[in-house]
Amino acid sequence: MTRVESVIQVEGLVKSYADFRAIDGISFEVRSGETVGLLGPNGAGKTSTMRVLAGLSPWDEGRVRVCDLDAATQGRNIRQIMGVVTQHDGLDGEVTVRQNLELFAYLSGVSRQRAHARADEVLAFFSLTARADDEVDDLSGGMKRRLAIARALMIEPQVIVLDEPTTGLDPHSRAQVWEKLAQLKSDGVTVLMSTHYMDEAAILCDRIAIMDRGRILALAPPHELIERYAGDDVVEIRLDVKDRQRVRDALTAAGIAWRELGAMFRVLDADPDLSALQNVPGLRIERRSANLEDVFLRLTGKELDND
Ligand SMILES: Nc1ncnc2c1ncn2[C@@H]1O[C@H](COP(=O)(O)OP(=O)(O)OP(=O)(O)O)[C@@H](O)[C@H]1O
Numbered sequence: 001m002t003r004v005e006s007v008i009q010v011e012g013l014v015k016s017y018a019d020f021r022a023i024d025g026i027s028f029e030v031r032s033g034e035t036v037g038l039l040g041p042n043g044a045g046k047t048s049t050m051r052v053l054a055g056l057s058p059w060d061e062g063r064v065r066v067c068d069l070d071a072a073t074q075g076r077n078i079r080q081i082m083g084v085v086t087q088h089d090g091l092d093g094e095v096t097v098r099q100n101l102e103l104f105a106y107l108s109g110v111s112r113q114r115a116h117a118r119a120d121e122v123l124a125f126f127s128l129t130a131r132a133d134d135e136v137d138d139l140s141g142g143m144k145r146r147l148a149i150a151r152a153l154m155i156e157p158q159v160i161v162l163d164e165p166t167t168g169l170d171p172h173s174r175a176q177v178w179e180k181l182a183q184l185k186s187d188g189v190t191v192l193m194s195t196h197y198m199d200e201a202a203i204l205c206d207r208i209a210i211m212d213r214g215r216i217l218a219l220a221p222p223h224e225l226i227e228r229y230a231g232d233d234v235v236e237i238r239l240d241v242k243d244r245q246r247v248r249d250a251l252t253a254a255g256i257a258w259r260e261l262g263a264m265f266r267v268l269d270a271d272p273d274l275s276a277l278q279n280v281p282g283l284r285i286e287r288r289s290a291n292l293e294d295v296f297l298r299l300t301g302k303e304l305d306n307d
Pocket residue numbers: 017022040041042043044045046047048049196
């Protein structure tokens with residue numbers, strides 16, 4: 001199949017569970033070779049979107065196309081060119097690592113000979129060759145995740161969709177998965193992934209869709225999102241004393257917008273005049289570079305990891 005510039009096209013997608021709109025009219029595209037991330041907290045609608053794309057779930061309104069194939073009528077063809085990694089790996093724990101890969105490939109129409117050769121390739125790529133004959137239940141969580149991605153690659157897909165690829169993994173295993181996803185990207189594989197980790201989105205994605213409550217609030221490269229919605233620097237105020245009310249009063253009197261986050265106050269103005277706070281004892285004002293967490297806070301009024 002020839003490569004198309006726009007690999008995934010979603011237009012006006014709506015999906016409801018009973019009368020609740022989990023996806024509320026989203027549109028986006030993923031271009032050939034791009035990694036696009038859906039970034040949002042629990043319940044934003046990321047999994048619902050991924051499930052529609054993977055052909056696992058029906059939808060109510062809108063158009064979904066993958067490599068010029070219409071998901072409404074050509075789902076079977078889409079599954080031959082799209083690798084899917086769901087949140088729950090769906091690996092068979094009682095057969096070996098290699099059998100998981102090869103069985104999946106046969107069921108997808110790959111010949112036995114090709115499946116065997118391809119399994120060798122993906123096992124090597126994911127540093128799993130030494131575990132090929134072990135039962136999946138004996139693998140660590142990080143290895144299982146790598147195997148789930150390896151399995152999706154058995155069909156040599158043009159595009160891969162991954163739902164929260166590193167949720168639940170320890171930092172070392174997350175870094176290993178990131179390294180492999182970065183390699184896939186440099187090999188030209190098109191990737192759509194969902195995540196609620198800001199660092200994961202910033203490291204891996206060319207463009208990020210900020211999602212909340214079934215909507216895409218912004219979609220752009222990470223640095224553009226930060227420039228547009230958070231500015232260069234963010235001011236945070238930390239208190240060594242318990243006089244939080246005094247800080248609130250001083251900020252209000254100075255007309256400064258802020259949010260209280262745990263033990264600190266995050267100032268929402270880009271260049272605030274904080275002279276009114278000079279006399280509050282035990283107060284520390286810090287400046288740091290803005291990040292995607294700040295973008296999310298500006299767009300939604302809440303933190304990324306909170307519901
Ligand atoms: N089968 C279902 N029946 C009813 N409501 C559902 C169902 N699946 C999801 N929802 C609701 O739809 C909304 C979006 O859920 P979804 O799983 O798509 O979000 P998410 O961004 O992937 O969150 P998470 O990170 O928790 O997976 C949530 O409010 C969720 O409770």
